[in-house]
Structures are given as structure tokens and as C-alpha cells.
Amino acid sequence: MSPFLAREMLTLSFQHLWLVVIAITVASAVAIPGGVLLTRRPGLRRSLLGFASVIETVPSLALFGFLLPLPFLGGIGPHTAITALCLYALLPIVRNTVVGITGVDPAVREAAVAMGMTPQQVLWQVELPLALPAVLAGLRIATVTTIGTATIAAAIGAGGLGVFIFEGIASVNTAMILAGAIPAAAMALVADEGLEWIERKFSRV
């Protein structure tokens, strides 16, 4: 492998990772508290989960395209890609947070309240720890799919491993396509295994 290719593979991999990390972090910051909120307000649940589901149905390239002309969120470059990736990551994280919290044994919740825990204590000491495996599963799903979807970011000038893939397709250069696809797949694999390991650590209950 030429040193230029190796250097560029490293650069693009870091760009790719960066896109994914930012998107997942922002999505989690919104989706986890959002999920907690939805368990407190069942009325909102249908509409907000519905909104996230609709986003999910929009084909990724289309969503990138929709965002392009918008004033702040749009334009060429990584921030548009991050916005799109963030929106996609919302649903799995929110849904799993809701499922995790509502899935807590009602007897446990009842006992916690009856023994005199305040709602904050119930949330932080009982509900969230017990919902953690489900939340982590949601994070894992979101991360793995985001790594894949982030390859599209190259189409709008956001960099990432998709650059190799698109350029490889244009020049029918299989080696180049693989130079983009393999690191992305490896990243997804590592994320999947790593997060699953963490999930298992917290699932002993």
C-alpha cells in the first residue's frame, strides 16, 4: 500500500469516527433524557416516537439532501452530515430508553416509592440502573447503523470513508472501494462487540 493511501485512509477514518462520535453523543444527550421524559408523559409518547419513526423511514441520502439548503443546519460540510446522522440515531436510543424504563418490574417501582424514595431517587437509583442494558442496546444499534450511514456524508463534502467508496465507484477501482468499506466495517464490528461487552457487564441482573 502506498504511503499516501495509508495516510489518507487514516485521515478519512478519523473523520468518519469523528462524525459518528459527535452524532451519537448529541443524539444520546437528547434521546436519553427525552426517553425518560416520555415515560413520565405517556401522552407525548405516541407523537414523539412517531416523529422519530418518520425520520427513520426517510432514505439517508434523501435526508442529507433535505438538510442541504437549510440556513444553520445545512450547507456543505460535516455539520450537515452530523445533523442527519444525529436524527437517525434518535429513534433507537429513545425507543430503547422508554422500553428499558417501562420494563422495570412494577413491583420494584412500587416498593421503591412505598419505602419513601423521592421521584429523583427512584429514577437514578432504580429505574436508570435497571434500564441500562436496554439503553446500551439502543446505543449499540444506533452506533453501528451510524457508522454505515456516515459513508454517505462524502456526497456532501463531509469527508469520511465514503470518499474512498464514491471515488472507487467512479473509477471502478475495487481496491479503493475496499479501502473505504473495510475500515468502516471493521469500525462497526469493533463498536458492536465492544458495546455488547459493556451491555453484558450490566446485564447480570
Added chain:
Amino acid sequence: MTPPPAVLDIRNLSCRIAEREVLHDIKLTIEAGETVVLLGRSGCGKTTLLKCVNGLIPASRGEIVFQGRPAAEWDPFRMRRAIGYVIQDFGLFPHWTVAANAGLVPKLDGWAADALEKRVNLVLDAVGLPPHEFGARYPRGLSGGQKQRVGIARALAADPPLLLFDEPFGALDPITRFELQRHFLELRAHFHKAALFVTHDVREALMLASRIVLIKDGTVDLVATPGEFLSGATEESRAFLASLDGGGRTNESISRA
């Protein structure tokens, strides 16, 4: 000197749930050391009454007076911490050890670490679960009977004046149930607490109660000691007695208590 106030005084309590009056004008007093059993058919309101005491269900009229102070004057979380609660499905925190579960309320109350540990060991011993053997285990490895023992230990840990029991032995097999009923009587002798105990099992009521309060359709049908209950003063109590096999064995179950 004025006598100490009753641990619990339920005054003219009514409770409305979804347009239906589930409890109507309940009056009841419980003193320290008493076990008052709320007996009744399914749906009669006995569990609702229990949950009104610790505020899990709001009452629509009347008041709960706990240790001489109306519930409205209590900080609701503090009041709950002063009332033990044992439920049929155990409700143990699966992610906490047995010792941590037992020590929940003292921890919430901010007890010092060594006082807390001593108390947890004490209550675990009292319910028949030696702490060195069971303290570090998790609820999922325990049998139903063991889980409920932890539930009782948890209820006793902060030394509350009042304990509430909601059909605590209903999910256990008959042998374990009998063991725990016997154990309950031992604990009562030792800890001298006021207890409000809900059941639909007349046998259990006769075995455990100092007084039986028979609830029918949201109102008090009869208040009697077990012995008085056997005479069947009301139609509902007679229906319960008839559900025992011929009523012949009841004297034996009382003498065993």
C-alpha cells in the same frame, strides 16, 4: 398523663377511583403491638385502604393520622420511610445485594455506615437469613420464601412504628407460606410493631390477627377478635367461615398460633 396516641388513626376515609366510590367512610385505629388484619373478597377495597395509608393512592375524603399527626402535615417521603411495606411480588431491587435491599430505608435516612451494617445484620438474622451467608447474594438466586424474608427485613430495618402487608405470602407455596406465617408471629413477639395486614385467606386472618376487620364493598362489615369472628355475627363473616372445611378445623389453627 395522657395515653400515647394510636400509631394509626383512620378517620372517615373515603376513596374514589374513576367515578367509583371504592372506600366509604372507614374508621379504624391501630395501637402498637397490634396486628389488624383486613379481610375481604377480591375487589372489596382492602388493598386500596392499605395504599391510602402510605399515600400510594390518594384519599378523596377523611384523613389519615399517623403517630398523632395528620398525613397532610407530614413530609410524604418521610412518612413513607416511617412505614414498612411488604408486597406479594416482593419488589426487591434486582441490582442490589440482599444486604443493600434490607438497608434501603436506613440508607435513605442517612444512618452512619457501621450503625447501618449492624442493623442490617440484625434484621437479616431475625428473618432467618444469616448475613454472612446471604448478605452478598442477589435476589435472583433466592427462593420465593427467602425473597419475602428479605422483604420483611427491609420493612423492619429502619425500625418503623407501623408495617403494612399486602397479601405478602400469596405467591408462595403452602408449606413456605405456613413457615412464614409462623415466623411472622415470632417476629411480632420480638419487635412489638403495629401491623396492618391485608389478606383474603380467612385461615391466615384467624392465625395472625389480634383483630380482624372484615371489609365488604368498601365499608367495614365487622371488627372482631379471631375468637369473636368464629361466632359469625354477620352474613359476610359467615360466608368466610363456610369457606373453611366445615369450620371444624378452625379451633386447631387458633391453638397452634
Added chain:
Amino acid sequence: MDRAKIFARLSALLLGVCLAGCSRQTPIVVGSKNFTEQVLLGEILAQQIERRLGVPVERKLDLGGTLLAHEALVAGAIDVYPEYTGTALTTVLKQPGRRDPQAVFEAVRDAYRHQWQLDWIPPFGFNNTFAIIVRRGEKLTTLSEAAKSHSWRLGVGYEFRQRPDGLDGMLKTYNLRLSGDPVTMDLGLLYSALDGRKVDMIAANSTDGLIAVRDVAVLEDDRSYFPPYQCAAVVRRATLARYPGLGDALRELSDRLPDRTMRRLNYEVDGEHHPAAQVAGEFLRSLPRR
């Protein structure tokens, strides 16, 4: 059900399907690459074939790149697509670039015929060379001036970096310095990126519709680094043989699209957002009969 009856019904069904298949002609497949001009030309070719031959035409437009389209043509997945002589010379045939447009055309025509039995119809009439474009405010006119000025943040499509007539040669010929790696994106986004100051120089197409309406300047290739890129239809000989009128229909379009016309058509799609099929149709109808 009785076995004989099942057999009879299946045979009837099979026969019906065969007959239906036989009565349909195999369509002519028109391909194109994936930017506006290519899609427009694909539509023009397709509609021309439809109206002159009355044969069904299948469109496979928006193919992801030069070599992809070429391989599709060689393999027979498409029958014809629009290609540029300079691109064919440097990127497909991997030969060094030349200046004379006629020499380039003849070289590619002969090579394609010899190697792949593909024919080059005489060109449409326009030359779509790589246009290196900067914002007008830079006040530059040639690439040499730009190279002397400062280092550049460059925006490119998916092919420019890999092609022999692309980035590397240009940097070397002009001693152009880049600031950071080039930013890769879909060709259609280059002008927005330039406008939005995400990049300061883009490698676009000289017949782009947006050149006339954006505040940009096309830098002159004063050292003639880029070869001529005359656009023409490249078609399989086998297809020409199978459809006798096809060659004439395609030749009718030769020399009918000068630079300014191509640019105008591109603008109608990119600037005014008319559908390519509609613009193609209007163009064909506007042609005086030969």
C-alpha cells in the same frame, strides 16, 4: 385435481408467457454518467431514438462514473452513452493527452473500434473541459496567476483526484499549491461550496449552467494542460447492426449542440429546476429538420 388437467393448464400458461415475450422487442438501453449534462444528453439520445425508430428505450442514467459507464457499455448492459474524447483518451485508454481535437477524436474512435467494437458518432458540437473556477472577487483570469497567488482550498467531484488528466497533473503543470486535502463531494454541490466559502476553487465543467449566474470566474488553462473534451455518443456496433436506422438517428444530433446551447440547457435544469426529460424534449422539438 386431475393430473392431466394441471398439465394442460400449465402448458397454456407457459405458451401464453412465451408468446407475450416474443411479441415484445428488446429495448435499446441508453446510459449516462451522474451529473446534469450527462443526464440531459442521455434523455436527448433516448427521446431521439424513440421518435425516430419507434423502438422501446430503457434508460440507465446516473451511472456512478466514467469507468463504470464504459464497462457497462463494453459488457452490453447499455447500448449507448455520451462520452468526452479527452476523457476517453486519458482515463479509459490511459494515453497521454493531446491538443488537437481532431487528432484526439480519431485516436479514440480507432482504438474503441479496434478493442471493443464500439463506434463514436461525430460529436454533438460542444467542448466540455474541466473548468477551474474561483469566486470573481479573486480578480484572477488564468491558472498561472492563481498558482502564483496563494494556496487554495480545492473542491472536487469523485473523479478528479483519480484521473490521469486530473488533479496531480494540474498541480504539477501549474505548480499550484493546495491548502489541505481537496474536499470531495457530488459535482452538483461544488458551486454552493464555493459560494459558501467552504472551498475557494472548484474543478467543475466548462458547460455548467450555473457559471453564467453565479459570481464566478473560469480560469484560463493557459498552459493547455487539459486535452479537448468533445462530447459524442458512443454506441455498440452490434446494436447499430440490429437497428438499421439507429446510426442515422444518432448522426442527426451531430454538430447540433454548440457550447452556448449546452450551457443553456444545463442552466434550465440546474438553475430553473426544469426536469431533464422536459428540457431534452423541448430541445429536440426545436431542431430544424435536416
